[in-house]
Amino acid sequence: MRISFSSFETYQNCPLKYKFQNIDKIKEPKSKEAIFGSILHSVMKFVHTPGILSPSLDQAMEFFSNLWNATIFENPDEERAAFSQGVRMIQDYYKKNNPAKFNIVDLESRFQIEIGKEGEKHIVSGIIDRIDKTENGFEIIDYKTTKKMPAQEKVDNNMQLSVYLQAFLSRYPSERKNLSNLKVSLYFLKHGVKLSAQRTEEQLQKTEGKFLETIRLIKEEHFEPQISPLCDWCGYQNICPMWKHKFKNARKIDTEEINRSIQEYIDLKSAITITRNRLGKLQQKIFQYMEQEGADRVFGENGIIAKSKRKTYGYDKEKIKALLEPLGFWEEITKIDGIALRGILEVLPFEVRKSLEETKTLEKETETLVVKKG
Ligand code: SF4
Structure with a gap:
């Protein structure tokens, strides 16, 4: 089986979304957050593409403006806020990093690695944002444009970085003995913070186990929906059994009667809870009275x-x-x-x-x- 890291991650977040995307091949409209993220990734690639002179901040800004897509936003205010945020992120990046000082080995580096044992091999693929040569070893960097920044502990165990390091080692096998000098990092552009970690042999082996377990679940067709805050950004809500009823007006198949039944059921369920609590209180009072009266x-x-x-x-x-x-x-x-x-x-x-x-x-x-x- 072939599986990309992003599909693996999709399965971890919601198996049903994985099915919609990879098995049913239903195209998901790209969210504005995803488009914003890919613009920033392109800017980072532009900034670090090796050349005689590294691009200046003004050149990076111009590149960003040329890529900007105003049509994906719902209103001019939202569009302006997103553009300013992009500008701030690039300015902050230049303030903290001098692109000329990095020794870039590869950018948007595609990989394919083999996992599993003889007779049951699988291919894991992906794209590493950036690989740098450092003084004693290498650094693998992935850019993030998310709002939330994880704790260091999450970065120490981040699966994506482990897979990327595995991919790096399959390209440079002699570096395996140099693990302590190989850094894996997540650069959070919105916060202007880079969190780095290292990996042990044991952690790398565990990574393969997690992939194999996921592949087993996919082959056994476990595709249950997984509700989470990520549903807010999922482009399949209108066909997902957990959400599609919300789009009933667009589908025009619900009758007045079913709408009333749903409402009444919710109201009755709430009334039961209220009644149960009240009954408990009354029971306590009556028991006390019986005790006191010996009745x-x-x-x-x-x-x-x-x-x-x-x-x-x-x-x-x-x-x-x-x-x-x-x-x-x-x-x-x-x-x-x-x-x-x-x-x-x-x-x-x-x-x-x-x-x-x-x-x-x-x-x-x-x-x-x-x-x-x-
Ligand atoms: S809406 Fe949520 S539960 Fe449904 S497929 Fe998307 S992520 Fe999964």
């Missing part, structure tokens, strides 16, 4: 409330098995409790019934209130 029944205008004791028994499974198995009844018992046993009690000989009774022990006794109306 086991209280009389209202529309009925009587009486205390009732409920006993729960526990059963010794081995003893019951020893009694029922010789009579051929053991197989009929799927669960050992009073209800299940009651079903067969009447057909059992008196002696066996008596012995069964003796195996039970009182586990708990609770008091409840029963209402007799009228």
